[in-house]
Amino acid sequence: MNPIQLFDPVSSTYTYVLFDTTTRDAIIIDPVDTQLERDLQVLRDYGLRLVLALETHAHADHITSAGMLAELAGAKTAAPVDCGISTAAVQLKDGDTLSFGAEKIRALHTPGHTAGSMCFVWRNHVFTGDTLLINGCGRTDFQSGSAAALYHSLTQVLFKLPDATTVWPGHDYQGKTQSTIGAEKAGNPRVAGKTLEEFVAIMDALHLPPPKRIDEAVPANLHGGLRHDAHPANSLQVQPAPGYAGDISGALAWRWVLSGEAVLVDVRTDAERAWVGFVPDTPAVAWKQWPGMVSNPDFDAELLAAVPPGKKVVLLCRSGVRSIAAAKRATELGLKAYNILEGFEGDPDGNAHRGHKGGWRHNGLPWRQS
Numbered sequence: 001m002n003p004i005q006l007f008d009p010v011s012s013t014y015t016y017v018l019f020d021t022t023t024r025d026a027i028i029i030d031p032v033d034t035q036l037e038r039d040l041q042v043l044r045d046y047g048l049r050l051v052l053a054l055e056t057h058a059h060a061d062h063i064t065s066a067g068m069l070a071e072l073a074g075a076k077t078a079a080p081v082d083c084g085i086s087t088a089a090v091q092l093k094d095g096d097t098l099s100f101g102a103e104k105i106r107a108l109h110t111p112g113h114t115a116g117s118m119c120f121v122w123r124n125h126v127f128t129g130d131t132l133l134i135n136g137c138g139r140t141d142f143q144s145g146s147a148a149a150l151y152h153s154l155t156q157v158l159f160k161l162p163d164a165t166t167v168w169p170g171h172d173y174q175g176k177t178q179s180t181i182g183a184e185k186a187g188n189p190r191v192a193g194k195t196l197e198e199f200v201a202i203m204d205a206l207h208l209p210p211p212k213r214i215d216e217a218v219p220a221n222l223h224g225g226l227r228h229d230a231h232p233a234n235s236l237q238v239q240p241a242p243g244y245a246g247d248i249s250g251a252l253a254w255r256w257v258l259s260g261e262a263v264l265v266d267v268r269t270d271a272e273r274a275w276v277g278f279v280p281d282t283p284a285v286a287w288k289q290w291p292g293m294v295s296n297p298d299f300d301a302e303l304l305a306a307v308p309p310g311k312k313v314v315l316l317c318r319s320g321v322r323s324i325a326a327a328k329r330a331t332e333l334g335l336k337a338y339n340i341l342e343g344f345e346g347d348p349d350g351n352a353h354r355g356h357k358g359g360w361r362h363n364g365l366p367w368r369q370s
Contacts, residue, residue, distance in 0.1 A: 003125065003168060004042060005177060008032040011062040011213075012171045015039065016127055019048050020101025027052040027100045028075075029120060029127050030170055033065040033225050036072075043073065051100050055079040055088070056129025056170055057117040058221045060143055061211040067224030071321040072288070077224055080109070082116030087224040087319075092118060110157050112150020113138030119158065121165075126181070129170040132158055134179045137190050138170075140203050142210065143218065147203035151196050159185045226319050226342075238338070244327035245312070247341045250365040253314040262312035264365075265303060267326045268344065272318060276344065277367045279316070287322040303330060312336045316365070319343040340365075 004017040011032065017039070019026035026048035031039055043050055050073040053066040057080060066077045067087060078090035078098060090098070094109035105122040113130040117138070120127045130138030131153055140147045163182030186192055191199055211217070220226075236255070238246040256262035266279060267287040278284075283306035286296045296302075303326075307313045313335050317323040320343040330337035344367070 001123075002166075003122075003127075004046070005168065006035065006038065006042065008035050008062065010034065012173050013059075013062055014168065014170055014172065014177075016168060017042060017046075017048070018100070018103065018105070018122055019046065020103045023101035024048050025051045025101035025103075027054055027098070027105065028069065029054045030056055030059070030129065031065040031069060033063040033068065036065045036068055039065065039069070040072065049073075050075040052090075052098055053077050054098075054105075054120065055083070055085060055221075056119065056127065056131070057114045058083045058085055058143070058218055060214040060217050060221075061171075062213065063217050063220045064225040067226035067319060068321050070224070071317065071319060080107070080116040080118040082109070082111070083114065083222075084116070085222055085224065087222075087226065094118075108157055110150075110153035112140055112146055112148075112153045113143075115144035115146070115149075117153075121161070124162070124164060125166045125168060126158065126161060127168045127170075128158065131170075132167060132184060132188075133169045134167070134172055134174075134176040134184070135188055135190075137188070139206060139208055141206070141208065142214075147200040148196060150203070151191065151199045154191050224319075226321065239341070241324075241327075241339065244324070244331045244337045244339060246338055248314065248338050250316075250340050250342075253316070253338070253340050254365050256312060256314060260311075262314050262338070263307050264314050264316060265306055265326075266316050266344075267322055268317050276318075279344075279365050279367050282316075287317065287326045299326075299329070300333060303335070304333060307335055312338060314338045314340055316340045317343045 006015040013032050015031050016029040017026055024047055053069045053075045069075050070077050076089040078092055079085035079088035081091040081093055092107045096107045097104045105120050108119045110117050110119045110131040117131050119131055140150050161181045165181040167179040190202055236252050238248055241247050253264060257264045264282050266282050266284045269286050269289055285302040285306055289296050313330055315323040315326045320341055323339045327337040327339040
């Protein structure tokens with residue numbers, strides 16, 4: 001069985017969907033934010049339940065949709081531990097395996113393009129990200145790259161896989177879709193038959209222009225592609241946003257709630273509040289609900305009933321994706337609506353709270369375990 005291979009023409013990025021044919025549990029590798037609706041439709045068309053969104057590294061040429069897929073499809077995110085993607089729920093080390101249904105995928109640490117880059121082996125397939133491309137390889141001139149490390153990853157890690165292993169690259173710029181380890185080992189012009197010194201000289205002579213989106217893509221991808229721009233210096237400021245009144249920190253939201261100026265509405269699912277915790281005395285109006293994270297048909301009526309006339313509404317979800325959509329809808333309903341940046345898991349001091357359940361405040365908001 002082959003993976004589902006999807007292509008983003010703007011960044012020439014390949015995204016892959018793999019699934020267990022019995023349970024329909026699925027994983028996605030290197031998703032792209034602008035292709036979110038396409039990927040969700042693929043999941044629907046195949047009847048899949050997304051359980052994992054994997055990254056091969058922190059990308060510099062596009063923004064990932066991993067964080068949004070975690071919100072909208074209920075998946076966990078997974079990324080190489082050495083990439084510094086702090087929001088990933090699973091921090092992968094060399095040799096780690098991940099399960100989806102009865103299927104397993106194994107992580108290989110293959111530094112060089114970046115220090116944390118990984119490839120993933122599934123059955124007789126390897127997903128190589130930017131480490132190994134068809135007749136090429138990833139660049140090594142920025143973002144903790146190292147030509148010497150990449151040479152080792154290619155010759156001593158990937159080329160040790162069976163020759164028949166199918167290579168599924170993270171990019172291709174010539175319309176090629178797949179290769180094999182044997183073909184790349186024998187004919188890749190960057191590395192086949194080259195010494196370390198020759199390879200380093202080739203990489204040093206490339207002189208490629210920087211990726212067009214590197215300045216926005218890398219910071220965003222270190223946070224799963226989500227908005228994480230709430231800074232302590234701006235914790236009590238409203239940040240303008242298109243389609244609704246603005247983005248605010250949890251600290252400012254709670255100040256408004258305590259003063260009676262606003263109502264805080266939690267748009268997470270019932271299951272999330274049960275698993276993770278809830279904000280006391282806060283109306284719960286789910287934007288989407290399980291099973292299947294489908295839209296809540298009663299959202300409009302429930303939201304309007306929760307917000308007294310003349311009051312602002314501040315909307316909270318897990319990480320700030322659904323609450324943006326909910327704020328836009330609330331605005332359409334005539335409410336003055338604000339989104340809480342970073343959501344329930346956010347941290348106004350820049351320190352991740354992920355997985356921590358012993359404290360009293362998340363993102364400036366009081367909370368409780370169920």
